[in-house]
Amino acid sequence: MAIKIYAEPFDPWQEIQAHQHSATELAGKFGATNIFIGTMRDFNEGDDVLGMTLEHYPGMTEKQLEKIVTEAMRQWPVIDALVVHRVGDILPNEPIVLVAVWTSHRGDAFDASRYIMEALKSRAPFWKKELLKSQTERWLVKNTDGYL
Amino acid sequence: MAIKIYAEPFDPWQEIQAHQHSATELAGKFGATNIFIGTMRDFNEGDDVLGMTLEHYPGMTEKQLEKIVTEAMRQWPVIDALVVHRVGDILPNEPIVLVAVWTSHRGDAFDASRYIMEALKSRAPFWKKELLKSQTERWLVKNTDGYL
């Protein structure tokens, strides 16, 4: 399991590959990988968005994410998992979050990956403030159920 | 939408990046990406596996995959989708299948990606024959429900 918090932009494909190569116990053993990437959009709730600042609670973030991944590993036969999350100033098109889960079978990969994302959305202490094209700032008030 | 059938090994990360860069309508517009990768393992049903041959029905494969992705796009607000599948001789650790789905919101990305994978497993005309360490060959008889 690896949990990473970055204050600079990250390349999700490099992160996944680096993790997969370093985890030698994965070679030949995993049959399924599910990956979720959340990316910053240039609009939200009908407004053009120029950028975003992501605040977090250092320490608690890592503690909660480890707890969430441990819960997923207890519920499904997960071989390995990686969670990466950005903080700081973020521009449209930049990845915000990456969740990758390696399992033997596809059902477990989908279930565990989704569990981690939903739990992260409701429990990991991050807060987004958007900078709108109108130069006003606004805090996001609440995460949605993922379908809005 | 892109459907690709490769007779040679492919790099899933390159495929995703190339698709994402070429689809200029994606830039700034997608918030969620879900990716599933199926990878060949070096064991199955208790036996060591040296390699695998993937047979397919050219033409019907593409037709069925397009149908499946179109169904997913009708059911969920999918911005774009990519399906890549290997055929021919495959070695352990090589990717067999890649499904990538781009949406605005995470729920749709997970749902559509999973729908495409499950439908591909039950309807896309591919057949796997394993070469075991004992040098015997065996056809896989049936896809599982994804949790075995």
Next chain:
Amino acid sequence: MSIKVRYFASLKESVGRAEDNLECAGLATVGDVWRFANPDKALPDNSLAAVNMDYVDVSSAVKDGDEVAFFPPVTGG
């Protein structure tokens, strides 16, 4: 009528051919095509069938020029 018949995977191995090009008359259904092409062998129970690359039942109609395929359950992905 002309019907192209294709076989895949383990079913191709058990019939011993990848395809048949039938010139025939009086074949109404996919099942008729199988029986005409393979008079001594029953179609295995779990087999799937396609006409012109779409899945069909063995009771589906066939017409001149169709490509009919028979194969075992698919195991891709």
Next chain:
Amino acid sequence: MSIKVRYFASLKESVGRAEDNLECAGLATVGDVWRFANPDKALPDNSLAAVNMDYVDVSSAVKDGDEVAFFPPVTGG
């Protein structure tokens, strides 16, 4: 007792401070900590609280040396 209090995001802006270092006596619960640190301001209804980086209710007990945090609903991911 010593209690470190931390505020985040919009709640940090509305209280006007990122943290308080309280030296106090008689604070039994997380709710007591809030009221002691912010006597003129009610904790907003949807706020979350943590003690030593684990989520808790405002009725949870606090002890000397705890780090207590208050923040709005999280919006990461």
